[in-house]
Amino acid sequence: MDERQKSLILNSSLLYPPSQVKLSYGTAGFRADASVLQSTVYRVGILAALRSLKTQSAIGLMITASHNQVSHNGIKVADPSGGMLTQDWEPFADAIANASTPQDLVQLIDEFVKRENIPFDGVKSPEILLGRDTRPSGESLLEAAKQGIHCFVGALSHDMGILTTPQLHWMVRSRNRGLKATELDYFELLSSSFRCLIDLIPNASKLSDTNDKLVVDGANGVGAHKLELLKKKLNGFDIEVRNSGKGVLNEGVGADYVQKEKVVPQGFGSQDIGVRCASLDGDADRLVYFSLPSEDSGKIDLVDGDKILSLFAIFVKDQLSILNEERDENTKDNYQPCLGVVQTAYANGASTDYLKGLGLEVVFTPTGVKYLHEKAAEYDIGIYFEANGHGTILFSERFLSWLEQKCNGLYSKGSEQQKAAFRLLAVSKLINQAVGDALSGLLLVEAILGNMGWSIHRWKELYHDLPSKQLKVKVADRTAVVTANAETVVVRPPGIQEAINADVAKHSRGRSFIRPSGTEDVIRVYAEASTQEAADDLANSVAKLVDRFLGYGGSG
Ligand SMILES: CC(=O)N[C@H]1[C@@H](OP(=O)(O)O)O[C@H](CO)[C@@H](O)[C@@H]1O
Numbered sequence: 001m002d003e004r005q006k007s008l009i010l011n012s013s014l015l016y017p018p019s020q021v022k023l024s025y026g027t028a029g030f031r032a033d034a035s036v037l038q039s040t041v042y043r044v045g046i047l048a049a050l051r052s053l054k055t056q057s058a059i060g061l062m063i064t065a066s067h068n069q070v071s072h073n074g075i076k077v078a079d080p081s082g083g084m085l086t087q088d089w090e091p092f093a094d095a096i097a098n099a100s101t102p103q104d105l106v107q108l109i110d111e112f113v114k115r116e117n118i119p120f121d122g123v124k125s126p127e128i129l130l131g132r133d134t135r136p137s138g139e140s141l142l143e144a145a146k147q148g149i150h151c152f153v154g155a156l157s158h159d160m161g162i163l164t165t166p167q168l169h170w171m172v173r174s175r176n177r178g179l180k181a182t183e184l185d186y187f188e189l190l191s192s193s194f195r196c197l198i199d200l201i202p203n204a205s206k207l208s209d210t211n212d213k214l215v216v217d218g219a220n221g222v223g224a225h226k227l228e229l230l231k232k233k234l235n236g237f238d239i240e241v242r243n244s245g246k247g248v249l250n251e252g253v254g255a256d257y258v259q260k261e262k263v264v265p266q267g268f269g270s271q272d273i274g275v276r277c278a279s280l281d282g283d284a285d286r287l288v289y290f291s292l293p294s295e296d297s298g299k300i301d302l303v304d305g306d307k308i309l310s311l312f313a314i315f316v317k318d319q320l321s322i323l324n325e326e327r328d329e330n331t332k333d334n335y336q337p338c339l340g341v342v343q344t345a346y347a348n349g350a351s352t353d354y355l356k357g358l359g360l361e362v363v364f365t366p367t368g369v370k371y372l373h374e375k376a377a378e379y380d381i382g383i384y385f386e387a388n389g390h391g392t393i394l395f396s397e398r399f400l401s402w403l404e405q406k407c408n409g410l411y412s413k414g415s416e417q418q419k420a421a422f423r424l425l426a427v428s429k430l431i432n433q434a435v436g437d438a439l440s441g442l443l444l445v446e447a448i449l450g451n452m453g454w455s456i457h458r459w460k461e462l463y464h465d466l467p468s469k470q471l472k473v474k475v476a477d478r479t480a481v482v483t484a485n486a487e488t489v490v491v492r493p494p495g496i497q498e499a500i501n502a503d504v505a506k507h508s509r510g511r512s513f514i515r516p517s518g519t520e521d522v523i524r525v526y527a528e529a530s531t532q533e534a535a536d537d538l539a540n541s542v543a544k545l546v547d548r549f550l551g552y553g554g555s556g
């Protein structure tokens, strides 16, 4: 880095980090009250430019705090693949976000540039795509990010406007692959692959009794608006969008609220009993479905990420079985695509049993898409979902070129095999390969329900969730909790895991774990058991343990 570059960094008015706030890149980027984020976002702008120079590719910056309250905001980096920032760079992100003086900041950057051998030869300038959600603080934070990026001579920043998080990730991925990468291209790809799947619905399914209308809770966020735009391209497909911005973002609405509280979101009521409903979160990277049971209890029948995962897994597995029925020696080959499913400890135990019962390989990672995505990418077809509705299906290049070969003339026209191959190819286009995407996920759910001739009620009955409960506990220092084995065991503070085990043992089908949240300053408690009372009781007693070991008055 030359002196000019250093002085550009030093000259920013945004240099000083908030005092007494320790920032961490966390599960999904930096998040905090928007009022303290200017300097962090400026610094992440610098990081993004460096990442672009290092990879010689376009990088994405998304300004969002997803499902968190509207006064919060955050920033995350999309790597050249469209996925999350490589975990190797997270310590650097933490270090620069917390550097307390301008000189410390410049020194950290200088050392990192040398260590990583980041080229400053001017051959390629940094290129960053910027997106933000609908939060009012987004606009000024975007300017802060730009200031960071433009510390580098010749840097290019493209403001893509208000987007869903998955749209931005998709754009980065497409751009770096030399593909069409505008919002219009995104809508075009989603709608054309959706129509293709609808055209391939077997005649028998068309006759069945699926309730046609879908009502979507847009969380008063960006997803609602984008879904309205997408809808126009879906040939009259009947979607009604509610909570599209008049109310407060994520307040009593949205996928996080619906999944965690299991209650009817605002804007829904007795007129919706029995109707197929879905909720997006504030930046539209999460999707859950639900329906209102006949009695007016305020409760919902939730169809969460685990069940979306199960639906996708059944469909993909069915299509693969059709391909496997190949009898013709000319088109048969020895390649057996490997299908894998990835979950976290939050997955309902009943879903894991169900998926294993289908003969599928199920593996677990810690919470956070960055872990799930990485694991799923190891398979020819890797399906991952968090229970909260964030997930996607990843297809390997090898599998896709095998599939394309199969589609291109190897099968007799109109054969079941050819249709199955076309369906899988359409799924690979419809479902966002960069990151979990509520809009593309929603269209895939709709297409699969149509193909199977299933109503939401048939889908819900795949298996019965074990009753579960989630709680949050405020503690003095959440980093005091250290976990292992995909967050199922607490290794620190000593003694707490044994105490949790003792509580779990008192409950039939009991399971409970704790972990520090990576997006909020809390310890999360999860419990499940054979009845709701038992799950509530287990969660409460584990929360008390957390308080005893780690609370403000605790010894931990
Ligand atoms: C229990 C839960 O829902 N945790 C969420 C939440 O992370 P925490 O680290 O638990 O705060 O936000 C993440 C980002 O959206 C998401 O990946 C994750 O699943």
Ligand SMILES: [Mg+2]
Residues within 6 Å of the ligand: 066, 067, 281, 282, 283, 284, 285, 286
């Ligand atoms: Mg989100």
